[in-house]
Amino acid sequence: MAHSETEPPEEETLRRWERKQAQLKANVIEEDTEEWQKDSTFAGLERVGGVDLSYAKGNNTIACASLVVLSYPDLEVLYEDCQMVTVSAPYVAGYLAFREAPFLVEAAQRLQEREPGLRPQVLLVDGNGVLHHRGFGVACHLGVLTGLPCIGVAKNLLQVDGLAKDELHKEQIRDLQMGGAMFPLRGTSGRVLGMALRSYNKSTKPIYVSVGHRTCLESAVRLVQSCCRYRIPEPIRQADIRSREYIRKNLSSPLGGTSPGPGRKEEAEPKH
DNA sequence: GCGACAG
């Protein structure tokens, strides 16, 4: 029987990951490299991608990696790829990319093989970009490995470089009156690492946008906001919805078919 | 001992 939990990383593993991040970081581009980004209406932008991983309940290693491509600006799903995967790296804050990125890179490669014409012009990643302990979050990681412009979108603030959920931060959030309101996340270093954005009028909790690859923060925030029907930008939201639905359909009942509402519980681990 | 901790 396979393990259902990932082991904590060895100290040596963390060192190796840090070296890898530093190595890849040299390739990050934090500026617009596409013409459509400079246009106020994003003229020329037709496809926006989104990626996400959902995990099977009660199991830390079984997950579904999903990549979707949406039309822009209509946000209709043009492409969907869900793939069951076995995650081996543990989750460690600051090293999320080593747990999730490999499967998302694979998904991007499948897309390139199957439907090269549907390749997204920008990829929204759930997690951070340069808003990260070492300035290299999963969105940067994916950007460098795929060459695609990437934007990090986190649902929670990663408290780094002096950023904290302190009283000042909470007050700044309260001051975000309407959808579209935002404030910069300036670290102790003086650097602006990202933007807190009230993406949806009805949600008071902001999302945290940061540069991943081949984009500037201004374009990134503007694009993310233009993709929000709800709090979470549609590409990521669709990837999330579809990946968890995929898990539900493929794992809820070993025999397939719809399982009755309440009253399911898979135990029964036959021993010798 | 207490707080932090993207997903």
Added chain:
DNA sequence: ATCTTGTCGC
């Protein structure tokens, strides 16, 4: 990320 019930509102 996932575990969980009801609840308030359109």
